[in-house]
Amino acid sequence: MFEYNMQRLTPEEFEKFSKLVYDESGIFMKDSKITLLSNRLRKRLQALDINSFAEYFDYIQKLSDKSHELDLLLDVVSTNETYFFRSERHFAALMQKCVPDIVAKKKDRKLTVWSAGCSTGEEPYTIAICLSELKDLLFGWDVEILATDIAYSVLDFARQGKYSGRRIDKVPPNLLEKYFDKSESEEDVYTVKKQLKDMVKFGTLNLFKDQFPRNIDLIFCRNVMIYFDREHQRTLVKNFYNALSKTNGYFFIGHSETLHSVSEDFAYMKIMDSPVYVPKERLNEFSSN
Ligand SMILES: C[S@@+](CC[C@H](N)C(=O)[O-])C[C@H]1O[C@@H](n2cnc3c(N)ncnc32)[C@H](O)[C@@H]1O
Structure with a gap:
C-alpha cells in the first residue's frame, strides 16, 4: 500500500511534468501550481499503481506509443470548472x-x-x-x-x-x-x-x-x-x-x-x-x- 497522498513533486519533477503538459496542450503552469499539479497527477499514479512521480515520468518516456497516456495525463491536469448560463x-x-x-x-x-x-x-x-x-x-x-x-x-x-x-x-x-x-x-x-x-x-x-x-x-x-x-x-x-x-x-x-x-x-x-x-x-x- 503506497502513501500516494503524501507525495508532492520535487521542483525538478515539476519542471519536467509542467514542460510535458505545456508541449502537449499549451497549458502553462507557474511554479506556484506545484501542489495543484501534484494532486492531479496522483490520480494517474493510483490508476497505474505506480509508486512515485519519477517512475511515472519514466513510464511515459518508455511507452512506444505515448498518445493514450498523454491523453489521460491531460485529462487529469486540465481545469474544467463551468456551469449553465455562465456570464449570462x-x-x-x-x-x-x-x-x-x-x-x-x-x-x-x-x-x-x-x-x-x-x-x-x-x-x-x-x-x-x-x-x-x-x-x-x-x-x-x-x-x-x-x-x-x-x-x-x-x-x-x-x-x-x-x-x-x-x-x-x-x-x-x-x-x-x-x-x-x-x-x-x-x-x-x-x-x-x-x-x-x-x-x-x-x-x-x-x-x-x-x-x-x-x-x-x-x-x-x-x-x-x-x-x-x-x-x-x-x-x-x-x-x-x-x-x-x-x-x-x-x-x-x-x-x-x-x-x-x-x-x-x-x-x-x-x-x-x-x-x-x-x-x-x-x-x-x-x-x-
Ligand atoms: C475552465 S473550462 C471552460 C469551460 C467553458 N468554456 C466555460 O467557460 O464555462 C476550460 C476547458 O479548456 C480545456 N482545454 C485546455 N487546454 C485545451 C487545449 N489545448 N485544447 C482543447 N481544450 C483545452 C480544458 O480541458 C477545460 O475543459
Missing part, C-alpha cells in the same frame, strides 16, 4: 443581436456554432437552449453546435447530459422545466432532453494539435485562453480568426479575458452590455449603426 449577458447578446443579425444576412440558412473548450457541456447546452428559444426565427435553418475539448472524461460527462447543484443554479426555472427531465430517483438531478442532445456534436480537439473546423458563424472560447501563455494565445486567436466567417462571425471570450496585445484581427464590441469580438473587416458595419 453573453447569451442575451447571442439571442437578441448576434443570431438575428446572422439570420438577416446569411443566404444559405446554415448556422454553425463552435464551443471550443466546452468542458462538461454546460456551455454548448446553454447555447442549444438559446437557439431553441429562437426556433421561430431559425425555422428552416440547419443549426449545428460543435463542442470540443482536449479532455475525454469531460466529454463523456457532457454526452450523458446529467447535471445537478451549482452547475444548473443559473438555469431559469421555466427553461429547466422545458429542456430538462427531472430525475425520479435522485434529488436535484436533471438530464438535458434529447432535443438538446441532438443539437450538439461533442468531440475531442486539441487546440494546438488538431485541425480547426471552417466557416464558423459563432465561436465561444471562454475561460480557456487563461491557461495559455501569450505566444499560444496569439496562435490560437489567429486560428480562430481564420475559422470564423468574415462577413457575419462573432467571437466570445471569457469576461476576465482580453484580446489586448493578443490579436489585432478582431474589433471589440459591447453588445447588450457584454464584450463580444467581431473580425476587423466588420468594424465599419458597426460604427455606421
